[in-house]
Amino acid sequence: MPNPTAAMLVIGDEILSGRTRDSNMHFLAGELTRIGIDLKEVRVVSDDRAAIVSALNALSAAFDTVFTSGGIGPTHDDITADCVAAAFGVGIDVRDDARAILKAHYDRAGTELNAARLRMARIPDGAALIDNPVSAAPGFSLKNVHVLAGVPSVFQAMVASVLPMLVGGAPMLSQTLRVNRGEGDVAGPLARVAEAFPDLSIGSYPFQKDGAYGTHVVVRGVDGAQVDAAMVRLAADLGA
Amino acid sequence: MPNPTAAMLVIGDEILSGRTRDSNMHFLAGELTRIGIDLKEVRVVSDDRAAIVSALNALSAAFDTVFTSGGIGPTHDDITADCVAAAFGVGIDVRDDARAILKAHYDRAGTELNAARLRMARIPDGAALIDNPVSAAPGFSLKNVHVLAGVPSVFQAMVASVLPMLVGGAPMLSQTLRVNRGEGDVAGPLARVAEAFPDLSIGSYPFQKDGAYGTHVVVRGVDGAQVDAAMVRLAADLGA
Numbered sequence: 001m002p003n004p005t006a007a008m009l010v011i012g013d014e015i016l017s018g019r020t021r022d023s024n025m026h027f028l029a030g031e032l033t034r035i036g037i038d039l040k041e042v043r044v045v046s047d048d049r050a051a052i053v054s055a056l057n058a059l060s061a062a063f064d065t066v067f068t069s070g071g072i073g074p075t076h077d078d079i080t081a082d083c084v085a086a087a088f089g090v091g092i093d094v095r096d097d098a099r100a101i102l103k104a105h106y107d108r109a110g111t112e113l114n115a116a117r118l119r120m121a122r123i124p125d126g127a128a129l130i131d132n133p134v135s136a137a138p139g140f141s142l143k144n145v146h147v148l149a150g151v152p153s154v155f156q157a158m159v160a161s162v163l164p165m166l167v168g169g170a171p172m173l174s175q176t177l178r179v180n181r182g183e184g185d186v187a188g189p190l191a192r193v194a195e196a197f198p199d200l201s202i203g204s205y206p207f208q209k210d211g212a213y214g215t216h217v218v219v220r221g222v223d224g225a226q227v228d229a230a231m232v233r234l235a236a237d238l239g240a
Numbered sequence: 241m242p243n244p245t246a247a248m249l250v251i252g253d254e255i256l257s258g259r260t261r262d263s264n265m266h267f268l269a270g271e272l273t274r275i276g277i278d279l280k281e282v283r284v285v286s287d288d289r290a291a292i293v294s295a296l297n298a299l300s301a302a303f304d305t306v307f308t309s310g311g312i313g314p315t316h317d318d319i320t321a322d323c324v325a326a327a328f329g330v331g332i333d334v335r336d337d338a339r340a341i342l343k344a345h346y347d348r349a350g351t352e353l354n355a356a357r358l359r360m361a362r363i364p365d366g367a368a369l370i371d372n373p374v375s376a377a378p379g380f381s382l383k384n385v386h387v388l389a390g391v392p393s394v395f396q397a398m399v400a401s402v403l404p405m406l407v408g409g410a411p412m413l414s415q416t417l418r419v420n421r422g423e424g425d426v427a428g429p430l431a432r433v434a435e436a437f438p439d440l441s442i443g444s445y446p447f448q449k450d451g452a453y454g455t456h457v458v459v460r461g462v463d464g465a466q467v468d469a470a471m472v473r474l475a476a477d478l479g480a
Contacts, residue, residue: 019458
């Protein structure tokens with residue numbers, strides 16, 4: 001049975017303008033690989049309603065699970081929750097349980113729960129809240145879409161809240177062979193091994209060290225015996 | 241007149257599995273912003289023909305210019321050139337000028353131009369080559385799609401070759417105001433300034449330092465006088 005699939009939607013002008021370097025994609029990719037969910041596509045779009053809704057529709061239809069990051073803060077350009085409601089055709093309003101979480105948090109800090117902060121309690125109808133142990137304002141899950149914050153520490157904490165709810169697949173195993181030859185020299189043997197092991201993914205990543213060319217060959221798959229067999233065959237064929 | 245638009249397509253299993261952290265997106269975003277081209281969307285897909293062709297079709301139709309990175313090396317999973325040919329419905333074969341570039345490069349290095357390396361001379365019909373001063377194997381431009389290597393040093397050199405051929409827009413100017421108050425406190429004034437300056441983009445980025453909350457407010461636009469005026473208004477309204 002193939003592994004479950006996932007996609008990610010990164011929302012934010014600051015990524016596309018080059019102001020901020022996204023780190024959530026790399027984090028999520030590693031976490032999903034670990035539990036056997038295949039991240040198949042990532043899209044990055046700006047804080048634009050039409051772009052967000054269209055990407056949500058496409059990704060939630062094509063993949064088992066979708067994660068979004070960004071656009072759930074208190075300011076005028078935080079429109080992700082409204083876009084998710086629009087994409088699924090449901091209403092959205094301030095919800096009592098989310099408001100209570102924010103009120104308790106800001107009461108402790110002696111900070112006013114003003115209109116801007118109350119925007120963060122706007123939750124689409126039918127969604128389940130995602131715990132935010134870092135800064136209280138919750139994320140939420142609606143159908144197969146999990147809506148997370150963009151701030152990396154909060155994003156990571158929310159991923160930790162969501163992952164146990166997901167059904168993973170067979171964890172992907174990987175082994176790496178380091179070959180002191182250029183990618184063009186190993187490509188032929190590599191293609192033949194890839195053909196002999198159609199269930200494995202065989203990638204090659206060139207490097208240059210001290211002026212010499214080399215290649216890391218990475219074999220990935222869910223069947224450990226097959227991965228081992230492919231590595232033995234590669235080592236023999238590449239004389240490594 | 242609005243600025244020209246661009247999209248980027250990052251191709252490679254290694255990004256989606258978490259093995260490799262992409263850095264080309266952040267680099268390209270900064271370069272395009274500098275010359276007044278708006279990067280509107282980035283997609284990351286795996287080494288899968290259907291996924292690549294479908295993304296190429298969508299992005300090349302929706303945006304003025306598309307950049308791809310990755311998948312143009314010598315191995316069996318390097319299928320970007322074939323996918324571009326398929327997306328535009330043109331043929332693809334080894335081309336004499338590309339072969340000559342590779343032959344000269346490998347002759348100098350005393351390396352054989354074998355069948356795998358010759359794959360890098362496969363160029364879709366009608367494309368123009370993009371110079372690769374780092375490792376010779378060229379990229380290419382077909383219609384509004386520029387096909388670049390995924391290795392960051394080569395990607396960056398190819399971007400430098402392509403940018404002078406593009407018509408930029410008005411460079412985006414930006415100013416940042418540091419406010420020692422949380423995002424929820426500045427959100428109200430921010431929204432009012434954003435409404436008063438509809439041609440500007442006003443973003444806010446929370447930070448935490450020594451236990452205190454703060455916000456960086458970033459005002460971006462092509463009209464320097466407007467950016468200045470918005471900053472004056474923000475400083476007054478936020479008491480910064």
